[in-house]
C-alpha cells in the first residue's frame with residue numbers, strides 16, 4: 220500500500236490543463252482566495268451575474284481538503300441531527316440540517332446540470348450503531364428525525380445484516396438524498412464550468428498578504444471591490460481569525476476493484492455509504508469502478524498538529540473492517556492518505572464579515588463539502604446584495620463570537636489540542652444554547 224491520494228491518481232486521466240499562476244497586477248470586482256468546495260461555490264454563485272471574478276488557488280482546484288475527502292455527500296458531517304436538536308432545539312436543528320442538505324443538493328445539481336464527470340453515485344446513508352451505545356445513538360437519531368419531519372428507516376441488527384453482509388452492528392438509520400462523489404474531479408469540473416463562463420482562475424497562486432482592497436501573491440496582485448477568503452490552514456498573516464481554526468485528522472484507503480462476488484458479499488442488494496457511531500468513526504463506500512473506499516482514525520492522531528504519514532492508523536482501520544466483514548479478508552488495499560480537516564471548536568462553520576472591513580468575507584472551518592458549498596454560496600450572494608430570508612439567520616449561527624465551552628486564552632496553559640477536543644466533545648454531546 221503506497222502513500223498517495225487516490226483522487227490524484229484518477230486525475231491523471233483528465234485532459235484539462237492546469238491554469239497558469241497569476242503574473243502581474245489585475246483588477247476585478249470580486250477576488251476569491253481558495254478553490255475548494257467553498258471558493259468554487261462562491262465563484263459559481265457570481266458567475267453570470269455581471270461581475271468580474273478572479274479565483275486564486277495556491278495548489279490546484281480541489282488540491283487540499285476537498286480533493287482529499289472521501290466524498291460522502293450527506294448533511295451529517297460530524298454532527299448528527301439528534302446532536303443539533305439538543306443544542307439548537309427543534310427549529311434550529313431543522314434549519315441547520317436543511318442548510319447542509321441544501322449544500323448536498325447544490326453539488327448534485329451542478330454535477331447534473333453541467334455533466335461534470337466526477338463519479339456521482341446515488342448512495343443512501345447508513346449510520347451504523349456499534350454495540351449498545353450505538354443502538355441508543357441510532358434510536359436517538361430516529362427519534363429526532365421523526366420529530367423534525369424527516370424520512371428514514373430504523374433497522375435492527377438483523378435488517379442491517381441483510382443490507383451490508385455483516386453481523387457486527389447493533390442497528391442503523393437509513394435515509395435517502397445522499398451521494399458519493401470524487402470531489403477532486405468535481406472541483407476540476409467546476410473549474411472548467413467557471414472558465415467557460417468567464418471566471419478567471421489562477422492555480423499555483425498563493426495569496427501571501429493583503430492590504431485594503433489588494434491581495435498579493437508571489438508574482439502578482441489583484442485589486443478588487445470585494446474579497447472572499449475560502450482558504451484552509453489559514454496563516455495568521457492573512458487573518459488573526461486563524462487562531463480559531465483547529466484540525467481533525469482522518470485517514471483514507473482505497474482497495475483494488477472488488478469483483479462481483481466480493482461486492483455482493485459487502486452490499487448484497489444495493490450500495491450504501493456507511494459510517495459507525497464511534498466518536499472517531501470508521502466509514503466506507505464503493506466507488507463507481509467497484510473499489511472500496513475505507514476511512515477512519517484514532518484518538519491519538521485525530522488532533523495531531525501535523526500530518527501523520529505512517530500507515531499505522533489506516534492498517535488498524537482496515538483490520539477492524541475485516542473483522543466485521545471476514546468474507547473480505549483477502550481484499551487488498553493499494554493506496555492510503557491522511558488529511559487534516561479545518562474545523563471550528565463546535566464543528567459549525569464560521570463566517571466573518573467585520574464592520575471595519577465590510578468588503579472582506581472569511582469562510583472558515585467548514586466540516587464537510589455540503590457546509591463549504593452552502594457557505595461559499597451564502598457569502599457570494601451577500602456580496603452582490605442577493606441575500607435570501609434564511610441568510611441572516613445563517614450569519615447568526617456562523618458568527619465568530621458564538622459560545623464555546625473553553626476560551627482560546629486557555630490554550631497557553633493547557634494547549635491547543637486539549638482546548639479543541641474539550642470544546643468539540645462538549646458541542647457534540649452536551650452543549651445546549653439559548654434559543
Ligand SMILES: Cc1cc2nc3c(=O)[nH]c(=O)nc-3n(C[C@H](O)[C@H](O)[C@H](O)COP(=O)(O)OP(=O)(O)OC[C@H]3O[C@@H](n4cnc5c(N)ncnc54)[C@H](O)[C@@H]3O)c2cc1C
Nearest residue numbers: 253255256257277284285288289290291426451558587588
Ligand atoms: C481525508 C478527508 C476526508 C474527508 N471526507 C469527507 C467526506 O466524505 N464528506 C465531506 O462532506 N467532507 C469530508 N471531508 C471534509 C471536507 O473535505 C472539507 O470540509 C471541505 O472540503 C472544506 O472545503 P473548503 O473549500 O472549505 O476547504 P478546502 O477544500 O481545503 O479549500 C481551501 C483551498 O484554499 C487553498 N488555499 C489555502 N491557503 C491559500 C492561500 N493563501 N492562497 C490561495 N489559496 C489558498 C487551498 O489550497 C485549498 O484548495 C474530508 C476531509 C478530509 C481531509
